[in-house]
Structures are given as C-alpha cells and as structure tokens.
Amino acid sequence: MDLSAFRDPLIAKGLIEAINATDTRPVKIMEVCGTHTVSIAKNGLRAVMPERVTLLSGPGCPVCVTANEDIDIAIEFAKQPGVVVTTFGDMMKVPGSYSSLAKEKAEGYDVRIVYSPLDALIMAQNEPDKQVVFIGVGFETTAPLIAAAILRAKESGLENFSVFSAHKTVPAALGALVNDPEVEIDAFILPGHVSTIIGTEPYEFLAEEYHVPGVVTGFEPVDVLQGVYMILKQIEEGRADIEIAYHRGVMPEGNTRAREMVEQVFEPEDADWRGIGVIPGTGLKIREEYSHYDAVRRIPVTPPEPKDIKGCQCGEVLRGITLPFECRLFGRGCTPEHPIGPCMVSSEGSCAAYYRFTDYGKA
Amino acid sequence: MCLAIPARVTTIEENHMATVDIMGVTRKVSLDLVPEAAVGDFVLVHAGFALQVVDEAFANETLELLKTLPFFEEEVGLGAIAEGA
C-alpha cells in the first residue's frame, strides 16, 4: 500500500486553496494530540492557514500532562534495590519536582528505555532476580497495550513484572476544556490513534451539548489539511458534528477488543493533569483483580513532597490560553537544553515543537 | 501520543504474535488487539502492538474524494500532470 499520496504536494495545495476559499468568522481550532503538534510544526502548516484560522495546541501530550508527583514516584521505584524501571523514551527527560529519570539513570539507578511493554516483559523473564516496573504513560492508544502486557504476565505466571499506571483518557479532558471560561475553542482536531481505539461515540457530547465540531484526523500533511478543511466546512455551514477524516485508520466503532481489555484490567479514577488540575474520571487504576501487577501496591514507596516550578506557564500553554512564544520563559531560561516545564522537554510538547521547527521568540 | 505506522504482516506466529515489515525493517509485534489480522494485511503498529488493520479501500476512497475537490480540476489539474505539463 503506498500511502505517500498523503504527503502529495499537489493534493496538499488543493486542500490549502479549499481552506482559503471557505468563508468563516475567525476561529480557533485546537488539536489535542502531541503527534499533531509535531506534524503541524514539522510540515509548516500554520504558515499556510488563512489569518482567521488559529491552530492551538492543547494538552494532548500525555507526557506533558503527567503530574510532577507521578514522575517523583517513578523515580522512587528506580531507587529501590533490585528494581529495574522500564519506560518509553519520551519520559526520560521530563522533570519531576526535583529530578528526572534521565538524571537518576546518570546517578547509577537502573532505568532502561524500551520501545514496547513487551520488551519489559522479556526483560522480566530474562532477569528473574530483578523486579521490573513499567512506567505506564499514555492515552487510550497505549492503555490497551499495557492491559495486554498485564494479561500476558498473569497468564504466564510472571512474578517480577508490574506496572505503574499514570494513564489518562481524553474525552473528559476535552469537556473540561470547553467548560473552562478562560479557554476559547471553536472546534477540535480530534486525535487519530486514540480514536482508532475509542471510535467517535465518546466525542459526541462535544457536538450535541456544546455545539463544538470535531474531526478525527490523521498525521500526514494531507490528513491534517483535510481535517482542518472539514472543520471549516462545518463551521461555514453552521453544523456541529463529529466526523472522521482519517478513514483508513479509524472505524466509527473503534477497536472493541482493545476497549474490552482496558475495561478488564483498569477502572476509572480521578487524575491530576499537570498544569490543568484534577479532571474526574480521567485516570486508569489497575483493578483489584490485577492488583498483583500494580507497582504501587507491590513496591510501596514514599515520594518526596511534590513541588511546582515557579514561573512555569505550561498550564496556560496546555490549555491554549498562552501560545508557547508568549510564555515569558520561552527561549529565555526555558529551552530544550535547559527545560523548565514539560511542554519544552517532551519531544511533542507545544513549546518544543515551536522552538525546534519555527523561528518564534528565539533570543 | 499517537506514533503508529503502517506495517505489513509477513508471518503469523504462536501466542498472538506476528512479524511485520516496515519498509524492509522487520519486528515482532503483538496481535492481542487485532487477533483477526492476516498475512498480507497492513496494520497500524504502536509500541510493538498492532492497533488495527489499515483499510486500503478507505485509503483509496479518501484520496479519490480529495481529488474531486474543485481546486484540483481548475488549477493544479492532475490531468495536466498526466499530459506531461
């Protein structure tokens, strides 16, 4: 299958013209998926939007919205003798209250990057004298994988594997954003692969209760432009629907099997979104039946008192209230080399994307 | 939060695992989430797991749809490209 057509400059150009030909009031469109943040920045898409269309980055980077506290706990696990902390690469440099997993690895603690939770399972099998803790971060795209890993561990009777679940779910967070008086959003570019799992039904309330349109969008330049075009058509026509642009990757019903596995292993709990606060029901807690695989219950740790970072405006950036280059620390004290907040350190944080791919605000 | 890439299933193995091919690079992935995937299917791979079978028909449908947008005929005209413009 040749999917390079979704990067085709001719099709992209046609979509850009179509976007410019729509007739709408000034609109603010928010994307809530870090991969969209990077795709938009890397492909220079903001520059081709008409003036009246503002593309905002939202809290779609699960790494960015991981609470300080959770990173502190992950670090505490690493400090326990005989524990190997395994994590996705994304989490390594994110600052907690006092340190980061990368810094602790430099101190000599056993922190290892894996590409897949399956790799962590293999490590546990190969090193039976170690306790392998997997740091579970991510939205609904990733939660089913961790559920599957836990189910595999249970099935094979693996005794030295557990998960620290800091997963979050997206739809309620979108609700919190539309309800936030400080936030102005006219439409959402809805996440691609989160929707592969959850389908479109969880977003319907945005259209039905708040009259906010949303389009499930893919990640190639043509995909993103198509998503924006479909949103503008809806606004032009006064509609508010949840539509799918990313047909090849998302079915309206999502992936039922994946959702069942998440249901089986996790239950909802409240979660603290860094920079935003607690959003009820957006966390995933490992159920009692699988508590044996819950790192928090298997390896009790006492993290230090969490501490916020002074001057950091990540919270406002994550809600689209402040653009990255409007943050007083952007490029002045907060850079990818010396990040202060998660928006700059995460590979798909809004600030990192702006800093890396555009000219804004660099001293 | 969504880095998933299309990969072609080349072999199905035991324990719900499969080998997939991404432009010549191969890797074992889990089919726990897509047990019905078959050899030759394209699947979206995220962190070592297949999320879904990528529907080629839908991909083509989308591309056809995009090419019917008015601006293609008028200006860039893919037909003009075919004529060797």
Place this chain on the structure above:
Amino acid sequence: MQADRILLAHGSGGTMMKALIDEVFVVGFSEEALKRLDDAASLPFPGSRIAMSTDTYVVHPLFFPGGDIGRLAICGTVNDVSTSGATPLYISVGFILEEGFPIEDLRRILISMREAAAEAGVHIVTGDTKVVEKGHGDGCFINTAGVGVLPEGLDLSGSNCKPGDKVLLSGTLGDHGIAIVSTREGLEFSTSIETDAAPLNALIANVLKAAPDARCFRDPTRGGLASTLNELADASGVSITVNETSVPVKDQVRGASEMLGYDVFQVANEGKMVAVVPAEQAEAAVAAMKASPYGEDAVIIGDVNEGPAGKVYVFTSFGATRIMDMLVGEQLPRIC
C-alpha cells in the same frame, strides 16, 4: 602469553604488559614502525604544513552490524584529518582496556584497525595501553590522533561558505545510527542495515581536484546532518536550505526512524561527507564524488543563502519550509 582476558597486570609496565604489546598489539597492527617499540616514532614528512586531529571512541556495543570500534576509530580520524584537505599519513592509538576484557575481542579490533588503515593508506605508528579496574570502563575505549600533510595555499574552513554555494552529500543518511540502535536491548528490530563507517580521504581528494575552490568538507557524525549544517551556517554567518526530496535515505533507515520516532537528519553517519562548493563547480564535484569509493549515491542536497545567519531550513517534500534543528542531548525513541 597465556591469559585470555585483560588483567590489571597487563597495564602495569612489567613483563605481562610487554607480552601484550609484542604478541597482541604489534602482531595485530603488523606495522614496521611499531616493531621498533620506541617511545616516539621518527617519521618522514613530505611538506611543511601539517593537519592534525584527535578523537576518542566509546561506542557501545563494540561490535555492531558491518563494523566495530576499531574500524570506526581509524576511519573517523582519517576523515577528520582529510576534511582539511590534507593527505592523512600517520595515526597514533591509545587504548583504555577494562580488566576482564577478552583478548580475542581485542585481536579482532586490532585487525579491523589494520585493515581500515591499509584501505585508507595510513600507518599506525605509535600507541599506548592502560588497564582500568573492572567496572571502570566499557570494555574498550580508543583514542586516535592523526596527522596529514596539507598542500600549500589550501585553506578549507567551515567559515568559508558563501551565498550561492551548493551543498553536497556523498550518500545515504542514517545508516550508522540505525545499525547501532538495532542492537540495543529493549528496541530490537531486524534490519540488514550496516554501519557505513569508511575512510573518505580518496573521495575528498577527488572532489578537490574537480572543484579546487571547494569551501569546506565536514562529516555528519554525532548529531547527523542537522548538526553539521547548523555548525556550518553558524560559522559562515549564512543560511542553508536543504531540499528534502533530494536527500538519499535507504528505505529501511526510513522505516526504522519512523518506528522509533527519530528524525533522520539527526541520526549519526560514519562514512559520509558534506561538501560546500561554489555553484559553478558543483556538477563536477558531484561527479567526482560518484566516481569515488563510498560516493556512489552522492547528490546536491541544497544551497547556501544570505541569511538569517545560522539558520538551516528544510524545503519539505510537500512544499513548505521548516527549520532543521540540532539535536539536543540524546536521541531517544518515542511513542508519542
């Protein structure tokens, strides 16, 4: 010598060290100059200007698809010296070996170095070894220094680039970095990609003959093409724009980079050269690269422009322009 592993005694200057040098190093390198075992090598020098470079190699794993730390060390220093336009002549090697390191592995590394040196036409003329306690080294660290003879009147420099110049790349990007990462525990995937580690002194000499006004050469090692171009743009006070579609990347390298979330422009190369040449000599320069060993995929990838100074841009495959940024810290695989 009977030991099959490096012991602390091998570094202490006594008979065991002598045995190591005589039976492993000298035999491994089989260089006439080394057999004399003087503290310093006395060497003929055909010129009056010298180019010199040093580098230390700490790559892990030591043996990777297509090569090892030994080949890397020789090629790396040969290439660094050659970027000045000098003809590399002599190499010194310094080893830091960890107690317990298998001697068989050391022999393999030395053979690699000998073969790479022979290919490049350079001589390993002096060396040193130290041994550190177990746990204090990653098996084997190698430092190499190289000297070469610089022709009169040649003054290549990264600060010489001028608006209007063309930027050339000698071949496919990302091979070395992907070969290395494919061996890393926790990320395993199967690929036939091998390191591209290679000596490029012959390639550089050919380009200089065809394009005598070439501005500079630089090899895109750590940090990849992005680091190299950003450094050049900065040093010369110019901007550089690269055409994404012209940059050659092997399919498997692209596939692996997509899977891990890597930016191919930031992945390391060990057998590639960037050259900046005046526009009117660009075609001749590319032809010379293509006719040289390891240069068959050479291509013009972009040009040098006025400014803003220090900026590097990518003209993307779908027609927009974005910045080619430099790597910050390590390149880590991501799922987001």
